[in-house]
Amino acid sequence: MRYAIFMSALGISAVLAACGAEPQEPQFGANPQLPKPSRGLLPTMNIPEPTGWDGQMPTVPDGFTISAIATDLKIPRQTLILPNGDILVAEGRGGNAPALKPKDVIAAYIKGKGTTNVESGNRITLLRDADGDGEYEFRSVFAEDLNAPYGLAFVNGRIYVANQDAVVWFDYEEGQTEAAAKPTQLTELPSEINHHWTKAMTASADGRHLYVGIGSNSNITERGWTAEADRAVVWEIDAESGARRTYATGLRNPTALTIQPGTGQLWAVVNERDEIGPDLVPDYLTSVKEGAFYGWPYAFWGPNPDERVRPQDPQKVAATIAPDYALGSHVAALGVAFSNEAMGESFAEGVFVGMHGSWNRSSPVGYKVVFVPFSDGVPAGEPVEFVAGFLESGNNKTRGRPVGVTVDPRGALIVADDLSNAVWRIVRADVAQNLDAAANESSGR
């Protein structure tokens, strides 16, 4: 539903209606249309109301099937697939940003309407499909008492977890279902306020480094400059010593990181700024270039200055580089994963992107998983809808909200859904049948 309650109570809903006309221009690719920044007296807010699945399922392309491999989780965000096929699920909710202005109190209430009211799990759950039939019949709590875990990586025989305030690691031996000991801290992460608390993480191909995304502490500096020290950056952390350096800057909220197979290049999805219009600023997918400045807060999508930032810095505006590929404004990309040939010919080369869905737009966008095709290692072409059916656009309700995506090397996409508190698995129908047959055969023997 349209959250115009307090707005119409003030008798000025007409102001809001005036902002309702939004162009449906597709906004993706390397050169997205960037309209002029605009904002009504009230920010446009539309939070689709959460609703149950009631036997419905998300929709997937022909030739694929989808199933929920885990439900009743405690806010699943990101997943990791271990070498033996076990899936780790990071669960939790972070952030401790205080309300600074009257607006924060109202906005937090409205945005809260679109999220789960399940308590933060602060744990990692392990899912196992021992017989390979596609059903994850075994489930255990791998680790608990974590602090809003989000980013996960497995290298050097260790499971690294990016809590909202630190990177920690567990020793791991294949087949383990529970961590043997409390985690060891590798390094602290900036966590004051944590307006954007999700610490995305991935490991370099050689396992030497961890890359951690640290989101900004505000939409556009409205929590002050001091809060933005070491924010809106990607850190490169030595996986052994914990020593770190800043790898790239100006990335407002890098919510998921991944390494491109073959090239070893770091890629990210980044959520861009709000409240300057329904079609600004596009969230993006980009290769993260070492030392590059991506604009936040001074500029967006190349040297387009953001007038809301004072003091301005023309040099930083000029230094801003444009990211690789626009995913659309306000889609809230929170997951990214490179595909592989096991996903079938049409989805073999490219990335899957999980889109949590918009709030700052009268017609909701996102609320799905898309596939961005690549060619010669770079994005090429329009995004293809891969998992949808979360949003009931007719009555403005949503059944789920996708977050992290992971590609199982054996040919499945794993999608965490932090609204219906489920993990979805999408697999090619022919693969699923073969697996089923094989599993039946082995159990019959």
Next chain:
Amino acid sequence: MAVIVQYRYSEAIHPLHAVLLSGSFALYLGALLSDIAYAKTFHIQWSNFASWLIVGGLIFSSIALVFAIADLCRAHRRVSGVAAYVVLLVASWAVGLFNALMHARDAWAMMPGGLILSIAGTILIALATWLGFRTPHFVGSAQ
């Protein structure tokens, strides 16, 4: 010669009404000064102060407005000038509301509109306060 003594005196506005009315002026003035400080320093905390001061002013002046409308409805307190007072108070309230929404914009997006509305709101509430206190409320017959 018969002397007829007529009791005639002015009655001040209700003490609570008075406090809320003058308090609104102080709150709006505080918001204006905070806006000026933000504009001069770009220090965001000043704009946070302004946002809350405006909300305070809105709450105070809303209750003062209830008193003012009550005065307007009671014949013995309805004297010349009270209508103008109510109109100014309503105007300051409306400007304050728009100002509160303007101040809900992030960072410098509230400028210059927020500063202009703070100036307008402060002037209006100052005039309303002046009229509100100045307007005599006669009790008894004025003949």
